[in-house]
Structure formats: structure tokens, C-alpha cells
Amino acid sequence: MPLLPRRFERLKSVLNRRMADLTVLLEHVEKPHNLSAILRSCDAVGALEAHAVSLDGRPRTFNSTAQGSQKWVALRDHPDITSAIEHLKGKGFRLYGTHLGVNARDYRECDFTKPTAFVLGAEKWGLTDRARDLMDEALYIPMRGMVQSLNVSVASATLLFEALRQRERNGTAPTEGEGLTPEHYAQLLFEWSYPDVADWCRREDRPYPPLSEEGELMEDLPRNVKLRC
Known part of the structure; x- marks a missing residue:
């Protein structure tokens, strides 16, 4: 057709609002519901792609929570x-690791208007020590209840939408395709x-x-x- x-x-209209300088890196996040929800949040805010480090021998699956967002947000292994x-870091991203620590900052005090990658860890254990050591900055989402952490998919949505809010406030959220290079925009438009x-x-x-x-x-x-069109 x-x-x-x-x-x-x-x-x-969707590509016009995509941002190549906002992403998430998932370390050992394996549950299909969480992966699906995170990609859906990436699509919702306009993040171009996500990144993942998976456990050996664990095939990646998505469920209906994704609502097909995995077709529009590439997950790079x-x-x-x-x-x-x-x-x-080679692409200029500043990496924010989500974990509680002595030097961790309230996420609302951080500037996410520059190239930003949120690094989130496994559902039960959080980030590994190696990941924590390599972060540019540690951040946390304040909690008022007995439980001191959010589900990883909820945490990613909270951070992504805060980044979008900051960019909309200072006028750097793309609206006319300026979040991608012209070559990348044309490539994705054809592939989509x-x-x-x-x-x-x-x-x-x-x-x-x-x-x-x-x-x-x-x-x-x-x-x-032509018959495939």
C-alpha cells in the first residue's frame, strides 16, 4: 500500500522532535515490562535511541507495555x-548514574540541557561498582516513603521528562528537526x-x-x- x-x-512531525543528545544506558535491566516501559518513555520524550548492557545468555523480549515503541527507538547493545x-563519553554525553551515595545530587538540581545519558541499573541490585566509578555524576530521586527507590522504568521516565522540561523551558527542545543532523534525519525518515x-x-x-x-x-x-511499499 x-x-x-x-x-x-x-x-x-515525530522526527522533528527527536533528540540525539538525550539517552539512557541500561545495565542488566532484563524484565520485559521494564524494558518496554523505558523505551515507551524514550519515545514519548523524543529520545532518539537507548543503550543496553545485557547479561550473557539472556534473550531480550518486549511486551505490550512498549506499544510498539521498540520500532521507533533503537536499542543499541x-x-x-x-x-x-x-x-x-566519546560522543560528548555527560553520564548521570542513579544511585544513593554521599555525593549524589537531587536530580532537580542537575542541568540536563546538554548531551545527557541516564545510567540505570538492574531491578534488584542497581548499578555495578564499575558503572558507579565511571559516572560523571551521581543523582537520586528523593523519596518520602519507606521504600527508598522507584521501579527502574518509573525512575527513567521521571528523569527523561525532567530533561525535556528543562529543554522546553530554555528553548533547546527541537521542533523542526534540529535535534538530528540533516543526513541522519533523511536516513531515518526513509527507513520509517x-x-x-x-x-x-x-x-x-x-x-x-x-x-x-x-x-x-x-x-x-x-x-x-515496489510490491513491498
């Missing part, structure tokens, strides 16, 4: 926490609009066809490829 213009406009943190054609192009090692302003393919493709 051809891509409808209103669908194309919807995809663009890393072999270990050290390489994951080095990757993010025509995922099957994008898969074919990658297999054939060829560039994506150009799109018209209305989202139509501007290249004559093989018939078997």
Missing part, C-alpha cells in the same frame, strides 16, 4: 559497561516510511531512493520491491 500523505506528515560508557525498501537497499548496498515532498519514491524500482 502506498504511503499516505498524512502518515508521512506524522512521521516527519554493548558488550560491557566500560565500552558502553566510553562510547557515550519504507522499512522493507530500506532493507532491500542495504542488502543491495545501494543508497536510498529520494523522496518527494509528499513522501513518494522518486526512483523507478524493480517490481518485486
Whole structure:
């Protein structure tokens, strides 16, 4: 079925608000409900992607809580926490680890308007010692009850929406695609609009066809490829 213009406009409106400089890094967060809820929160605030370090031999699954958000927020795998943190720091992210400690700051006192990665640990144990040692800053979410921590998916949503609030307040939350490079924006727009054609192009090692302003393919493709549109 051809891509409808209103669908194309919807995809663009979402991409216009995506932020490549806001993300989460999940260390050994394995429960499908939590993973799904975290990706849904990432999608809701406009985070472009998430990162994860998983336990060996634990296949990743999602449940209905995700509401399909895993299709729109890529989850990037890393072999270990050290390489994951080095990757993010190499891209200019400041890493905030969620754990209680003597030097931890109230999350409301932190500045999340610059490239920000929230690092959250396993549901039961929190961050490993290695992860804590590599953080730029430790933060916590104040609790008034007997339990001193939130569920990891709730904590991630709290932090992500605080980052969005700060960016909206100072005018740095993107609205016209400025949260991505033009090249990345065009790549994602095509992959979201025509995922099957994008898969074919990658297999054939060829560039994506150009799109018209209305989202139509501007290249004559093989018939078997057109049928996938």
C-alpha cells in the first residue's frame, strides 16, 4: 500500500522532535515490562535511541507495555559497561548514574540541557561498582516513603521528562528537526516510511531512493520491491 500523505506528515512531525543528545544506558535491566516501559518513555520524550548492557545468555523480549515503541527507538547493545560508557563519553554525553551515595545530587538540581545519558541499573541490585566509578555524576530521586527507590522504568521516565522540561523551558527542545543532523534525519525518515525498501537497499548496498515532498519514491524500482511499499 502506498504511503499516505498524512502518515508521512506524522512521521516527519515525530522526527522533528527527536533528540540525539538525550539517552539512557541500561545495565542488566532484563524484565520485559521494564524494558518496554523505558523505551515507551524514550519515545514519548523524543529520545532518539537507548543503550543496553545485557547479561550473557539472556534473550531480550518486549511486551505490550512498549506499544510498539521498540520500532521507533533503537536499542543499541554493548558488550560491557566500560565500552558502553566510553562510547557515550566519546560522543560528548555527560553520564548521570542513579544511585544513593554521599555525593549524589537531587536530580532537580542537575542541568540536563546538554548531551545527557541516564545510567540505570538492574531491578534488584542497581548499578555495578564499575558503572558507579565511571559516572560523571551521581543523582537520586528523593523519596518520602519507606521504600527508598522507584521501579527502574518509573525512575527513567521521571528523569527523561525532567530533561525535556528543562529543554522546553530554555528553548533547546527541537521542533523542526534540529535535534538530528540533516543526513541522519533523511536516513531515518526513509527507513520509517519504507522499512522493507530500506532493507532491500542495504542488502543491495545501494543508497536510498529520494523522496518527494509528499513522501513518494522518486526512483523507478524493480517490481518485486515496489510490491513491498
